[in-house]
Amino acid sequence: MIETLFRILALMRKELLVILKDPRGRITLFVPPILQCLIFGYAATYDLSNVPYALVDHDRSAASRALAARLDGSGIFSRIATPEQTELAAAYLDNRRAVVIVVISRDFERNLNAGQPAPVQVIADGRNSNTAGIAQGYVGTVAATFGQEWRASHGLPGEAVRLTTRAWYNPSLETRWNMIPSLIGTITMLMTMMLTAMSVAREREEGTFDQLLVAPFRPTEIMIGKAVPSMMVGIVQSTLIFLVALFWFRIPFAGSYAVLYLGLVLFLAAAIGIGLFLSSIAANMQQAMILTFVLLMPFMLLSGLMSPAENMPMALQYFTMINPLHYAISITREVYLEGAGLDQLLPDMLALVAIAAVTLPFAAWLFRNRLV
Amino acid sequence: MNADDRPTVRPGGALRRIAALIRKETYQLLRDPSSVAIGIVMPLLLLVLFGYGLNLDVKNVPVALVMEDTSSDARGAASGFELSEYFDTVTVKTMAEAERLLLAKTVNAIVRIPSDFARRVELGSAEIQVIVHGTDANTARISLGYAQGAVGTWLAREAARGRLLAPASISIENRLWFNEANESTYFLVPGLIVLVMTLIGALLTALVVAREWERGTFEALFVTPVRSVEVLLGKTVPYFVLGMIGLALSVIGSLLLFGVPLRGSVLVLTGVSILYLLVALGIGLVISSAMKSQFLASQICMVVTFLPAMMLSGFMFDLRSMPWVIQLVTYVFPARYFVSLLQTLFLAGNVWSVILPNAAVLAAMATLLMGLAVRLTRKRIG
Numbered sequence: 001m002i003e004t005l006f007r008i009l010a011l012m013r014k015e016l017l018v019i020l021k022d023p024r025g026r027i028t029l030f031v032p033p034i035l036q037c038l039i040f041g042y043a044a045t046y047d048l049s050n051v052p053y054a055l056v057d058h059d060r061s062a063a064s065r066a067l068a069a070r071l072d073g074s075g076i077f078s079r080i081a082t083p084e085q086t087e088l089a090a091a092y093l094d095n096r097r098a099v100v101i102v103v104i105s106r107d108f109e110r111n112l113n114a115g116q117p118a119p120v121q122v123i124a125d126g127r128n129s130n131t132a133g134i135a136q137g138y139v140g141t142v143a144a145t146f147g148q149e150w151r152a153s154h155g156l157p158g159e160a161v162r163l164t165t166r167a168w169y170n171p172s173l174e175t176r177w178n179m180i181p182s183l184i185g186t187i188t189m190l191m192t193m194m195l196t197a198m199s200v201a202r203e204r205e206e207g208t209f210d211q212l213l214v215a216p217f218r219p220t221e222i223m224i225g226k227a228v229p230s231m232m233v234g235i236v237q238s239t240l241i242f243l244v245a246l247f248w249f250r251i252p253f254a255g256s257y258a259v260l261y262l263g264l265v266l267f268l269a270a271a272i273g274i275g276l277f278l279s280s281i282a283a284n285m286q287q288a289m290i291l292t293f294v295l296l297m298p299f300m301l302l303s304g305l306m307s308p309a310e311n312m313p314m315a316l317q318y319f320t321m322i323n324p325l326h327y328a329i330s331i332t333r334e335v336y337l338e339g340a341g342l343d344q345l346l347p348d349m350l351a352l353v354a355i356a357a358v359t360l361p362f363a364a365w366l367f368r369n370r371l372v
Numbered sequence: 373m374n375a376d377d378r379p380t381v382r383p384g385g386a387l388r389r390i391a392a393l394i395r396k397e398t399y400q401l402l403r404d405p406s407s408v409a410i411g412i413v414m415p416l417l418l419l420v421l422f423g424y425g426l427n428l429d430v431k432n433v434p435v436a437l438v439m440e441d442t443s444s445d446a447r448g449a450a451s452g453f454e455l456s457e458y459f460d461t462v463t464v465k466t467m468a469e470a471e472r473l474l475l476a477k478t479v480n481a482i483v484r485i486p487s488d489f490a491r492r493v494e495l496g497s498a499e500i501q502v503i504v505h506g507t508d509a510n511t512a513r514i515s516l517g518y519a520q521g522a523v524g525t526w527l528a529r530e531a532a533r534g535r536l537l538a539p540a541s542i543s544i545e546n547r548l549w550f551n552e553a554n555e556s557t558y559f560l561v562p563g564l565i566v567l568v569m570t571l572i573g574a575l576l577t578a579l580v581v582a583r584e585w586e587r588g589t590f591e592a593l594f595v596t597p598v599r600s601v602e603v604l605l606g607k608t609v610p611y612f613v614l615g616m617i618g619l620a621l622s623v624i625g626s627l628l629l630f631g632v633p634l635r636g637s638v639l640v641l642t643g644v645s646i647l648y649l650l651v652a653l654g655i656g657l658v659i660s661s662a663m664k665s666q667f668l669a670s671q672i673c674m675v676v677t678f679l680p681a682m683m684l685s686g687f688m689f690d691l692r693s694m695p696w697v698i699q700l701v702t703y704v705f706p707a708r709y710f711v712s713l714l715q716t717l718f719l720a721g722n723v724w725s726v727i728l729p730n731a732a733v734l735a736a737m738a739t740l741l742m743g744l745a746v747r748l749t750r751k752r753i754g
Contacts (some may be wrong), residue, residue, distance in 0.1 A: 024457075024668055032675045040683050042698045049693040081723040086603045093549060095725040096712070099692075110451050117543035124549030131690040134510075136546045141528045147542040157496050163523060164499050165516050168474070170506025178509050190674065198667050286579050286668045287406040288377060293571060293678075302425050306688060308511050314426045337507055 005216055011025040011225025015199070019229060031089040033187050033237045036113045040183055051135050054081045054098045059192040061109035063150065065122070071102065077140055086123070094173055094279045095127050100135050112147065115156055169337055180245045181336035182305050183215070184238050184264070185328030189271045189299070192234040192290055198277030199365075201288035213368060223364035227272050234268040237262075245336075252337035263345065264333040266352040270324035275360030280366035299325045327352050389598050394607025399608050400580075407673060410576055411614040415568045415621040422560040423630050431516045436470040436479040437463045443490035449500060452526035458518040478664065479516055480505050491549065493537065525608050550719040558633075561626045562714035563687035567678070568622050569645065572615040573652025574659070574677040580658035582669040590749075600749045604742075608653045615649045625689055636717030640727060644717070647734040648710040652677065654741025655706075662750040681707040687715075709733050 020026050048100040053071070057064050071077040079097055083089045087190050092098035103121040122139045124132035151158055167173050203209035212222060242260075275292065282288035302309065302316055303325040309317065320326045327348040334340035342349075421458050423516050437450055454461050456721040462479060464678070465677045470482045484501040492498040502519045504512040527537055551558045623641070626632040655677055663669045683689065684698075686709035691699060702708045709730040716726045 022485070022665075024663070028668055028671045028675075032671075036675070037680060037700055039701060040679070043683050043689055043694050043702075045689060045693070047693065048690055052692070094720060094723050096716075112542070119543050119545065121545045121547060123547045123549055126687065127559065127719045128690065129548060129551045129556060130688070132548055132551075132688075136544075136548075139514065140517070140520075140544045140546075141563070143542045143544060159496075162499050163502055163516075163519055164400050165502045165504070165510055165519075166511070167506035169506045170509055170512075171510040173504075173506055173513050175509040178507055190679075191671070194671060194674065198670065202667060279705065282406075282581075284404075285670075286404065286576075286583065289575070289579055289666075289670050290406040291412050293575070294417065297418060297567070298421055298425070299684075300664035308430075308508055312425050316421075333507055339457075354420075 004218070004221060006226075008221050008225050011217065011222065012229050013054065015225060016232070018199070018234065019195070022183040026358040029191065029233055030236065034186050034240050034244060037180070037183050037241045038248065040187075041176065041180045041244070041272070041366050044176075044179045044183070046130070048131065048134055048138065049076060051138065052080045052097060053077050053100045053102055054083060054092045055079055056083060056086050056089050056101060058365045059104050059107045063109035063112050063118075064104040066150070067104065067108075067143060067146050068102075070142055071139070072109065072250050074138075074142055077142075077171040088111040089123075091327070093123065096123070096125065096127075098130065100139065102139060106243050112150060113154065115151075118147065128192075136268055142180070153365055176249065177251055177337060178333065180249055180251055181306075181332045182238070182303075182329045183244070184241045184332050185267060185325055186300060186303070186305055187241055187324050188234050188238040188264075189328070190296060191237060192230050192268060193275040193278075193296060194289070195233060196226065196230045196272045197279040197282070197292040198282050199230070199280045199337060200276065200279035200285050201285045204282075205284045219364040219367045220361075221369055223360060226276060227269070227360065229269045232267070234272070238268075251336070253336055255335035256341070257341075258337045259340075259342055259345065260332070262342075263328065263335065263349060263352075266349055266356065267324055267328040267355035269360070270327075270352045271355045273275065273363060274324065276363035277366065280363050294341065299323050302326070304329050322355060324352055324355055339343070383598075386599070386602060388604050390609075392596065393603065394609045397610045399604055401614065407576065407614065409541050410572055414571060415564075415618045416625065418564050418567060418627040419629060422564045423557050423626075430511050430518070432460045433481060433511070433515045433518070434479040435459045435461050435481045435483055435515075436473045437461045438467050438470045438482060438484040439463055439465075440467075440487040441474070441485050442532045445490040445493050445498075446485045448530065449485060449489070449523060449526050450483075452522040452524075452529075454517070456518065456522045459522065462753040473507055474503065477505065478509065480508075481519075483519065496537070521705070544644065555632075556628075557630045558719060559687070559715065561622070561630070561632050561718060562711050563682075563685070564626065565619060565622045565645070565646075565714055566685055566687060566710055568618040569615055569649055569710075570652050570677050570678060570681045570707065572611060572618050573649050574656040575673045576588075576614075577608065577611045577622060577653050577656030578660040578669040578673045579666050579753040580611070581657060582663060585660065586662040586666055600744055603658060604745060605748060606664060608657070611653060613745050615652070616645075619649075620644050632718060634718055635721040636727075637722055639652070640722060641714075641717050644710065644713045644727070644731050644734065647731060647738055648706060650738035651706045651734055651741060654738055654745055657745035658741055658748060661745060676705070680705040684708065687711045706734060706737050737745050 041222050055068055057068065070077055081089070081092055086103055089101045093101055101123040103123065105119040108118045122136050124136050126132050148158060153316055172179050195317065200209065203212065225318065246253055274295065278291045278295065279288050282291055298319065302312065302320050303323060309320050309326060330350050334345060389671055437453060439446060439450060453459050467484060473479045474482055481631040486499065486501065489498050500523060502516060506512050526713055530537055558595060573725045594600065627634060656673065659672050660669045663672060684702045691702055691708060713727060716723050
């Protein structure tokens, strides 16, 4: 028993030396996560802060000018041109200088004062239909507020039915709040899965894995010796990203550190299990990397990071059940933003345990039973 | 000693030498099933994922409907939500029950019709309360927009029956040029192509070349009468072909499976894709010659090519809304130019004011990187 422990420790020491002795390797492991979190934290948001638009004002009335002034003063929309006709505005959309064209119809003010819906057309660049839809939503909100205030200030009756809206847990509906906690899992998984997948493949390619197999190591010991150092690297990486989220982006942490780290350890065990499994079926580093990527892509795209998992067809939702990142993102989001406790997260954590419990022993078995 | 002024090199032999190298590299590529996988399986896999998995349209949002009023007006307004294809409604009695469902994430939103709804409709100042779960802010915001629409549907129905309730003050007509049907697959295709080309061009090439450096076979090549430019050509041509196969698969797949329109010319599309592939190959070559280790090369390639192609290219997230420092960063990575080209070529057509500047930047990058790659390989034998 003690000897097993010594052997594992020796292997871990060697593994950590391999990873960390090269200064370039040290930099590659710990600087990119911080930079990525900073860059993607700012980049990965669906919130728009700068929407250039072209205004076509057919009405030329006090009301239409007031609406345009409202858009210009919103801090989000910046008017780049005020052409006479929609046809002339089209060029701005074509060459992507404008994201939307706002067309105010001729009878805008008359309808507004008559208590009739005053028509406004919002044409958006559908080449990125997501951004376009959000920009249209913003115009809609600005116009609705303007219309209500115009009616109120001109002694007209208000709308018969009004929606009052509130968002829980994220009152200003910032997507950044949602994205950054998710980056903890995403960035760490990318780096640790690659690290683990490459580690066995590298030894196989260099022939040192055979030496390891004939040495008095049990496959389980090799597995633990390979998995734990990767996990240590992963924990350091996720802590760095967590610190950036907390102190740079100042997103308040609502949960318990113990629950967060329990979730991260289980997640890393699952991710590393998959990495080791891929690594043990690959004959060389190239195969290991390609296999990792073929799996990483669906893991990332179907994780709920960029689009909610509920929108996917059933077949792909089954796939998300074996996707450790899917669980990690829901755990980090819920612990971070909602302060969820262990009881709420138990199903997600158990799923991660199950993934690790299948992949890690299987990888250990493959070490010896794969014929190269 | 410089590789380029060896007296033994016969003129005219260059082609033969390159051809031999290409043949060797092609054998190596074909022998390893994993390279074929990345050229053929990866595009197909991504097609399926993007086409079916990455759906940004919000539909069937589960909603708890709290009916504190049971008048016909309240039921009418509720039917606006029930009949909407965007919502799946569950009717509950009390707000407390709805809050419990929202907390458990069984529903994503609560729509509350208060007890004085009908009375206040008559007075012309009714309210419907909508509470959304804000953790997924994007979905939440879209759902709020649909809620507005659901109420509008009911008001329109009442108006059609001759009962005029004061409608919304401004009616917005939203149009989406280039993608009238608002198909999110349309805008995901550029992302698909950019990822496939990046993976094959940069990542695979970086790994293969780094392996030769690691094993010393690269140096071995330099003692033969092959020039360094020829070595690089021989190395890159097979991967270039693989990249073009990946491109063809992605384009044909998206046209056939998802009916994505290709409004620009195929010729221009091929041209700019070649430029981007050259840039990607250049990055792969430069990284591998600088790192000389497969492990480091793959990690760095992921950081400088794959992740920027996904996050900083404008295919997912709007570039103009990023802080200016991050915007500056996006200009460094080739993906943003290629994504802009692809989006325009597929959905808008041959808009030369978009194509020419972006293609010019890609061409400049390709020249620069290829030149750098040649320099780096040459320096090491000196």
